[in-house]
Amino acid sequence: MLRSKSSLWSLGAGLAAALIAPTFLFAPPAAADDAQPVSVSGEVIVVLAKEAEGEYDGKLKQMPALQKPPFNSFKSMKVLSTTQVELAVDKTPTVALPNGRSLQLKLLERMPDGRHKVQVSINRPGKQDYLPLLTVIASGEPFFVAGQSFEGGTLVIGVKVGAAAAPAKK
Amino acid sequence: MNAPHVEEELLQRYFDGDLKGPPAASVSQHIATCEDCKQRHVALSELHKLIMMAGEHAALDVDFERAFANIERGTRERPAPGLIERLSVWWRDLVEQRPEQLWAPAFGAAMAALLLVYVLRDGASDAHQEVAAATPKPPAPVVVVQAPAVPAETIPVDALAFANTEVVQVDFGSNAGTVYEIALAGGVSTPVVWINDDVIQ
Numbered sequence: 001m002l003r004s005k006s007s008l009w010s011l012g013a014g015l016a017a018a019l020i021a022p023t024f025l026f027a028p029p030a031a032a033d034d035a036q037p038v039s040v041s042g043e044v045i046v047v048l049a050k051e052a053e054g055e056y057d058g059k060l061k062q063m064p065a066l067q068k069p070p071f072n073s074f075k076s077m078k079v080l081s082t083t084q085v086e087l088a089v090d091k092t093p094t095v096a097l098p099n100g101r102s103l104q105l106k107l108l109e110r111m112p113d114g115r116h117k118v119q120v121s122i123n124r125p126g127k128q129d130y131l132p133l134l135t136v137i138a139s140g141e142p143f144f145v146a147g148q149s150f151e152g153g154t155l156v157i158g159v160k161v162g163a164a165a166a167p168a169k170k
Numbered sequence: 171m172n173a174p175h176v177e178e179e180l181l182q183r184y185f186d187g188d189l190k191g192p193p194a195a196s197v198s199q200h201i202a203t204c205e206d207c208k209q210r211h212v213a214l215s216e217l218h219k220l221i222m223m224a225g226e227h228a229a230l231d232v233d234f235e236r237a238f239a240n241i242e243r244g245t246r247e248r249p250a251p252g253l254i255e256r257l258s259v260w261w262r263d264l265v266e267q268r269p270e271q272l273w274a275p276a277f278g279a280a281m282a283a284l285l286l287v288y289v290l291r292d293g294a295s296d297a298h299q300e301v302a303a304a305t306p307k308p309p310a311p312v313v314v315v316q317a318p319a320v321p322a323e324t325i326p327v328d329a330l331a332f333a334n335t336e337v338v339q340v341d342f343g344s345n346a347g348t349v350y351e352i353a354l355a356g357g358v359s360t361p362v363v364w365i366n367d368d369v370i371q
Contacts, residue, residue, distance in 0.1 A: 065352045065360055117338065132341055134363050139334035141358055147347065147365040 038110045039088035042118075042161040044095045044103060045142075046081045049074035050153035063142060063158065071146075071156065087118065087161065097122075099150045103157060108135070115139050116161050138162060176200055176207050185214045337361045 047060065054076025060066050066077060085093040087107035095103045101122055108117040115137045122133055122145075136143055138161035146156040176184070176197050183189050184197040201208050251259070264271060340349055340363060347365040354360060 064354055065362075068352050068354075070350055070362060070364065071352075115334075115336075131343060132339075133365070134337060134341070135339040136361065137336040137338055139336075141334050141354070141360045143335045143337075143360050144352075144362040145365070146362060 038107065039086060039091070040107060040110070040116050040162045042085045042087055042093075042105065042159065043142075044081075044083045044085060044105070045079060045158040045160075046083075046095070046097060047156040047158065048078045048080050048098070048150060048153045049146075049156050050076045052076060052152075054078075065142065065144065066156070066158075071144075074154070074156075076153075077156070087116070097148070097155065097157070099148055099155065101148075103145070103159075105159065105161070107161075111137055114162075118159075118161050120145060120159065173200055173204070175204060176210075178210075181207065181210060182214070185211060185218075334358050335360050337363070 045063075047057070047066070049066075049071065051074055056075075056077050057079045059079050059082075060077050065071070080098055081095075083095045085095065085105060087093065087105055089107055089109075092104055092106045095105075097103055101124075104121040104123070106119040106121070108119055110116055117135065117137050119135045120133050121131055124131060133145065138159070140160065140162045142158040142160040144156060144158050146154060148155040180189070180193075180197060184194060189197060201211050264275070337349060340347070342365060345365055347363065350362040350364060351359050352362055
């Protein structure tokens with residue numbers, strides 16, 4: 001039991017101080033990254049791949065993934081277009097595909113490890129809306145969307161977002 | 171033999187009216203019979219009168235209205251002490267004058283800290299559960315390990331996590347498709363999302 005009015009006041013003051021102090025102690029510091037607009041550059045390369053013998057575009061030699069399964073069954077590859085894009089939260093670039101469709105890239109967020117979460121969509125033929133196809137956390141190494149038929153071959157779309165990260169150890 | 175004289179302190183207390191009952195009666199009886207003590211008591215009375223007269227005389231020279239006005243003006247002009255100053259005074263007073271009461275704020279602080287930890291932990295848990303409940307689970311990706319143009323030695327995908335580029339979600343809709351992982355040098359891998367043509371509708 002409290003012995004005096006001043007003890008009660010002291011108890012109240014102690015409670016108030018203990019409740020207020022953590023507000024200052026645990027207040028999150030202003031994040032510098034939040035103040036910067038998130039944007040990242042990217043590249044979309046559209047390749048026509050065919051199983052028939054033919055020319056292999058020299059530009060693709062710097063993309064070793066295209067020599068590996070499931071792409072190694074193609075005997076010829078030709079770069080149809082290379083498009084530089086700038087992705088931002090409020091900027092969703094689209095890249096026209098040779099089959100009349102469009103590929104849309106949307107930057108969702110920048111991850112703490114420096115990678116970028118990106119949504120890839122392709123619109124339906126003759127329609128304006130885009131169907132979200134996949135969401136990736138891109139490291140800067142090109143990833144691929146492939147399978148659409150075009151002029152007797154298959155479209156292979158390589159998407160590179162940001163700079164390539166250091167190789168990860170498994 | 172005469173009774174001993176009343177001690178100075180006892181006489182003073184008698185004069186001030188602090189003595190009651192038998193002690194007061196004993197001193198009164200002694201003063202009535204002892205000339206010395208009677209004179210001392212009279213001297214105390216005279217001194218008291220002189221002090222009272224001096225005080226009254228001095229009070230006549232004091233302008234109390236002006237003095238109170240000065241006090242009120244000073245009170246108005248001096249800014250009220252802030253919270254920090256009042257807390258500082260309270261704490262100094264507590265530590266220096268009433269150290270036995272230090273347990274009260276310490277106990278209060280400890281209880282408040284426990285309450286805060288409990289509330290924060292409980293709140294974080296609730297928020298996590300609410301987010302988990304409110305976030306719809308993405309539809310399971312349609313992964314078909316078969317595509318006409320895919321050779322047999324493709325790497326099967328049993329998980330949608332890759333070394334560097336990570337596939338978070340795939341939605342083929344009503345279409346068929348496959349997700350592959352291409353292993354590159356240095357432990358790097360990259361995904362391939364293979365969708366059948368004629369099925370993007």
